[in-house]
Amino acid sequence: MSAEQCFTLDGRRVPFQDGQTLMAAALDAGVYIPHLCFNPEFAPHGSCRVCLVQVNGRVQAACTTPAAAGLTVQSEIEELREMRRGILQMLFVEGNHVCPACEKSGACQLQAVAYYVGMQTPHYKHFYPRRPVDASHPEAVIDFNRCILCELCVRASRDVDGKNVFAVQGRGIQARLVVNTPSGQLGATPFSIHDKAAQVCPTGTILTKHRGYETPIGQRLYDRKPISVVGDVAQLPESRGGRRHD
Amino acid sequence: MIEPRLKVATCSLAGCFGCHMSLLDLDERLFDLAERVELDRSPLTDIKELGECDIGLIEGGVCNAENVHVLMEFRARCKVLIAIGACALNGGIPAMRNQFALKDCLEESYLRGVGLVNPQIPNDPEIPLLLAQVHPVHEVVKIDYFLPGCPPSADTIWTFVSQLLSGQPVALSYTQIHYD
Numbered sequence: 001m002s003a004e005q006c007f008t009l010d011g012r013r014v015p016f017q018d019g020q021t022l023m024a025a026a027l028d029a030g031v032y033i034p035h036l037c038f039n040p041e042f043a044p045h046g047s048c049r050v051c052l053v054q055v056n057g058r059v060q061a062a063c064t065t066p067a068a069a070g071l072t073v074q075s076e077i078e079e080l081r082e083m084r085r086g087i088l089q090m091l092f093v094e095g096n097h098v099c100p101a102c103e104k105s106g107a108c109q110l111q112a113v114a115y116y117v118g119m120q121t122p123h124y125k126h127f128y129p130r131r132p133v134d135a136s137h138p139e140a141v142i143d144f145n146r147c148i149l150c151e152l153c154v155r156a157s158r159d160v161d162g163k164n165v166f167a168v169q170g171r172g173i174q175a176r177l178v179v180n181t182p183s184g185q186l187g188a189t190p191f192s193i194h195d196k197a198a199q200v201c202p203t204g205t206i207l208t209k210h211r212g213y214e215t216p217i218g219q220r221l222y223d224r225k226p227i228s229v230v231g232d233v234a235q236l237p238e239s240r241g242g243r244r245h246d
Numbered sequence: 247m248i249e250p251r252l253k254v255a256t257c258s259l260a261g262c263f264g265c266h267m268s269l270l271d272l273d274e275r276l277f278d279l280a281e282r283v284e285l286d287r288s289p290l291t292d293i294k295e296l297g298e299c300d301i302g303l304i305e306g307g308v309c310n311a312e313n314v315h316v317l318m319e320f321r322a323r324c325k326v327l328i329a330i331g332a333c334a335l336n337g338g339i340p341a342m343r344n345q346f347a348l349k350d351c352l353e354e355s356y357l358r359g360v361g362l363v364n365p366q367i368p369n370d371p372e373i374p375l376l377l378a379q380v381h382p383v384h385e386v387v388k389i390d391y392f393l394p395g396c397p398p399s400a401d402t403i404w405t406f407v408s409q410l411l412s413g414q415p416v417a418l419s420y421t422q423i424h425y426d
Contacts, residue, residue: 123384
């Protein structure tokens with residue numbers, strides 16, 4: 001069958017292949033749907049809920065919903081923008097996201113998505129959780145204060161690097177990212193800065209040591225243009241201000 | 247007819263005065279602003295008593311008992327209250343002490359600090375008591391507008407203030423909103 005299958009996204013016809021999700025088809029068509037736990041190189045996770053869209057009136061995650069011919073999908077409507085803003089606000093108050101003190105600021109996907117959805121304030125009561133910083137590895141530092149549990153590092157380390165360095169422990173509000181060693185220290189693992197897991201973090205949780213300010217604040221990926229225009233930091237090569245190794 | 251100028255008060259709570267410096271970065275636009283507003287209590291005027299105001303600008307979060315008192319007074323006397331800068335919005339850098347017990351912070355600074363002579367934790371009754379944690383201002387009073395940035399640039403402040411004073415909806419451009 002060669003007839004092109006399409007659904008509509010905010011009134012625009014978007015073609016898709018059999019088996020594609022709404023997110024994958026939108027990405028191929030160059031339409032941005034905000035997301036955090038989704039990365040096109042990995043199986044969808046569906047956990048952050050930032051990519052919520054209305055599918056024939058029902059709210060569903062674009063990254064896990066299969067595309068089907070004739071669907072009416074809405075993304076850029078105020079109702080959804082408000083939901084996404086709420087999700088971003090909850091992510092910000094749940095951790096300790098001190099942008100002025102973060103090396104990742106300006107090239108941070110969490111921050112860029114928050115800009116995109118128009119978050120002016122975190123709005124909710126802050127949790128100020130007490131979480132550790134692990135600087136035991138010679139090449140990388142992990143600041144657990146900034147983790148949003150997208151599990152991209154878990155997936156990358158397990159599925160691409162074959163090292164299984166990271167895991168999520170606990171449930172609900174107790175859930176947290178841990179390093180898979182008896183000591184819980186990154187320095188005791190075979191983790192390397194060349195691993196895929198070192199390139200996929202959408203926040204400033206996993207950082208490369210000694211290179212934090214190579215690109216000055218003000219000249220970073222999202223300083224001048226929104227994420228909907230420049231794309232995800234994990235998908236762009238370092239030469240273009242991203243994290244992906246050239 | 248000359249329109250009466252709006253009364254504006256400003257204060258810096260647990261902040262670094264960086265947002266006030268950014269306000270001064272308005273440079274020659276300050277002349278335009280001075281035609282439309284009159285400063286009441288503010289670090290820029292040194293007026294001690296807060297009068298009835300149209301607009302209050304709050305820089306910094308809340309870290310001690312005096313901050314709470316000043317913030318509540320601003321809310322009571324200002325028709326529109328604006329939180330300006332990262333510290334007012336989420337506690338900012340001062341809130342990084344929330345990772346530690348207050349006792350440990352005080353002991354680290356005043357008992358174990360380098361080069362201290364006769365180390366002691368200050369306890370003069372005139373020094374405002376510290377809160378156990380630093381909080382953003384919206385956790386204490388209702389805030390009408392939030393202006394992020396560390397600090398927000400003078401251009402951001404100018405766009406915001408111009409729109410507010412002319413009764414337009416506040417709409418900042420992409421480069422005018424940043425959290426750092």
